[in-house]
Amino acid sequence: MALIEVRDLSRDFTIRKKTGPLRRTSVVKHAVHDLSFEIDAGEMVGYIGPNGAGKSTTIKMLTGILVPSGGSARVAGLEPSRQRRELARRIGVVFGQRTSLWWDLPLRDSFELLRRIYRIPDQTFRRNLEDHVALLDLGELLDTPVRQLSLGQRMRGDIAAALLHDPEILYLDEPTIGLDVISKGRLREFLRALNHERGTTLMLTTHDLQDIEALCDRVIVIDHGTAVFDGPLSSLRVNGGSSRTLVVDLVDEAAPIDIDGARVMKVEGPRQWLAFPAGASAAPLVAQVAAAYDIADLSIHEPDIEDVIRQLYSR
Amino acid sequence: MSGALHSQLSLYAAIATSSFRRYSTYTAATLAGIFTNSVFGIILSFAYLALWEQNPTAGGYEADQAVTFVWIGQALLMTVALWSGGSTDELAERIRTGDIAVDLYRPVSVLGWYLAADLGRGLYHFTTRGVAPAIVGALLFGLVSPSPAGAAGFLVSVVLAVVVSFAVRFLFAASAFWLLDATGPRVLLSVLTTFFSGLTLPLTLFPDGLRQVALALPFASYIQTPADIWLGRHTGLDMLAAIGLQVVWAVVLLGVCALVLRAATRKVVVQGG
Numbered sequence: 001m002a003l004i005e006v007r008d009l010s011r012d013f014t015i016r017k018k019t020g021p022l023r024r025t026s027v028v029k030h031a032v033h034d035l036s037f038e039i040d041a042g043e044m045v046g047y048i049g050p051n052g053a054g055k056s057t058t059i060k061m062l063t064g065i066l067v068p069s070g071g072s073a074r075v076a077g078l079e080p081s082r083q084r085r086e087l088a089r090r091i092g093v094v095f096g097q098r099t100s101l102w103w104d105l106p107l108r109d110s111f112e113l114l115r116r117i118y119r120i121p122d123q124t125f126r127r128n129l130e131d132h133v134a135l136l137d138l139g140e141l142l143d144t145p146v147r148q149l150s151l152g153q154r155m156r157g158d159i160a161a162a163l164l165h166d167p168e169i170l171y172l173d174e175p176t177i178g179l180d181v182i183s184k185g186r187l188r189e190f191l192r193a194l195n196h197e198r199g200t201t202l203m204l205t206t207h208d209l210q211d212i213e214a215l216c217d218r219v220i221v222i223d224h225g226t227a228v229f230d231g232p233l234s235s236l237r238v239n240g241g242s243s244r245t246l247v248v249d250l251v252d253e254a255a256p257i258d259i260d261g262a263r264v265m266k267v268e269g270p271r272q273w274l275a276f277p278a279g280a281s282a283a284p285l286v287a288q289v290a291a292a293y294d295i296a297d298l299s300i301h302e303p304d305i306e307d308v309i310r311q312l313y314s315r
Numbered sequence: 316m317s318g319a320l321h322s323q324l325s326l327y328a329a330i331a332t333s334s335f336r337r338y339s340t341y342t343a344a345t346l347a348g349i350f351t352n353s354v355f356g357i358i359l360s361f362a363y364l365a366l367w368e369q370n371p372t373a374g375g376y377e378a379d380q381a382v383t384f385v386w387i388g389q390a391l392l393m394t395v396a397l398w399s400g401g402s403t404d405e406l407a408e409r410i411r412t413g414d415i416a417v418d419l420y421r422p423v424s425v426l427g428w429y430l431a432a433d434l435g436r437g438l439y440h441f442t443t444r445g446v447a448p449a450i451v452g453a454l455l456f457g458l459v460s461p462s463p464a465g466a467a468g469f470l471v472s473v474v475l476a477v478v479v480s481f482a483v484r485f486l487f488a489a490s491a492f493w494l495l496d497a498t499g500p501r502v503l504l505s506v507l508t509t510f511f512s513g514l515t516l517p518l519t520l521f522p523d524g525l526r527q528v529a530l531a532l533p534f535a536s537y538i539q540t541p542a543d544i545w546l547g548r549h550t551g552l553d554m555l556a557a558i559g560l561q562v563v564w565a566v567v568l569l570g571v572c573a574l575v576l577r578a579a580t581r582k583v584v585v586q587g588g
Contacts, residue, residue: 098416
């Protein structure tokens with residue numbers, strides 16, 4: 001049985017609009033609509049989509065703080081909205097834009113409160129604290145009040161806090177938002193290690209596609225509340241209708257290269273850009289070009305995942 | 316079973332302690348508050364003395380009892396978070412911003428959490444903004460001291476005052492789940508508490524009819540009830556009955572809070588995100 005099972009999940013919101021001095025009309029918005037997917041233990045899944053696509057709404061239903069309008073969700077064998085507190089002991093949640101730490105208290109005191117909230121055994125608590133403090137470099141920050149931490153420091157504190165009780169699943173909502181490049185890199189490294197060493201299942205929503213490239217083997221793309229793609233990152237490139245690019249440097253300038261299976265995008269002196277479908281192999285193209293021209297150099301460019309996703313949304 | 320209960324109690328004790336410590340980090344605000352309470356106590360004391368000179372047994376109080384009533388009011392004003400300053404302010408704000416989501420996915424009762432935090436806060440405000448102005452009042456005006464039973468009853472009554480006021484504030488703050496912002500209800504509440512707690516005037520001075528209603532309302536638990544116990548107007552069984560009414564209000568209102576919270580978490584969208 002999958003660790004997370006979502007079947008035909010829906011959530012409607014009723015939005016009231018003022019249309020006159022006394023008149024109001026209600027509009028029903030389908031934030032999530034007939035959404036289905038399964039996630040197995042130990043997966044790292046990127047959950048992406050444009051603003052308002054229904055990402056946060058899904059996470060809220062999976063953590064049990066929002067009741068679905070239809071369909072079902074099961075997480076670790078529990079029904080989130082009915083067994084919210086029981087589920088809470090088995091999951092961790094990190095919101096990039098919210099904190100679960102106490103503003104006026106030193107980091108250490110927040111951890112101590114969480115130890116009692118989750119009734120974490122002393123040994124587990126000490127081990128996790130030691131590990132995470134070392135890996136997330138929190139040692140010198142433990143006695144600092146949270147309000148004095150920088151965004152990156154607070155984020156690391158929040159992640160350590162979410163992991164103190166050994167959750168099986170960690171949901172991360174925009175974990176790298178507002179972080180600098182170095183902090184992002186360290187955070188990704190930590191998350192990858194967490195997944196590999198402890199088998200923690202990760203589900204992350206993000207706008208930063210580098211997070212996805214660095215972490216996720218699988219991507220679920222959601223738009224208008226429905227999954228429009230679910231599969232490995234590599235086939236997202238293929239299915240996105242996107243193309244790879246073969247860049248050829250000829251020895252001499254020439255007219256645009258005319259071969260089967262590719263078309264010329266751009267010519268700049270002896271350099272030419274040829275686009276071909278992401279699913280096709282580059283080898284026959286290279287052979288064709290080499291047979292007809294003298295080649296000085298060539299390289300192949302993978303499609304940018306942002307372009308791929310932009311194309312998915314616009315379909 | 317007792318192990319689970321024990322760990323539950325130790326959790327709430329830890330929440331209350333950390334809440335106490337949070338408030339104690341703002342020393343300057345506390346000192347300013349003590350000053351304000353003292354000044355208001357002095358002004359009100361002179362007003363009361365003038366009033367009692369006209370009518371020396373108004374509301375059934377002697378003049379020195381009336382002045383003591385003023386200082387008890389000033390001492391409990393922040394303790395029960397009469398206008399604002401309780402853990403419920405934070406609740407309203409967290410509902411408005413959507414941060415309440417963080418509280419909801421914890422395996423702990425939201426109601427218990429905020430109550431424990433408010434009790435820790437109340438203890439801090441009682442020991443600082445309660446005791447310090449009362450000492451000022453005692454030095455300047457000489458206050459009436461309670462009997463040992465009166466003092467014990469007073470302390471119990473103050474704890475219940477915090478619980479009752481917490482429950483009322485919690486309900487008003489929870490309106491933000493539906494209204495999206497609890498500012499309006501909060502203004503309404505502060506008007507009600509100003510008049511019906513006994514802060515402005517002892518409720519026993521209210522005209523017939525209104526007096527009986529005011530004394531039965533939960534707001535009477537805030538200042539009127541503890542003050543009357545301190546002043547020895549409730550003794551023996553009468554004192555138990557006064558405390559009993561506070562207990563009834565505390566239980567009933569906390570029950571309503573639990574129902575409202577359940578309705579809110581099941582039906583209402585968590586804003587933001």
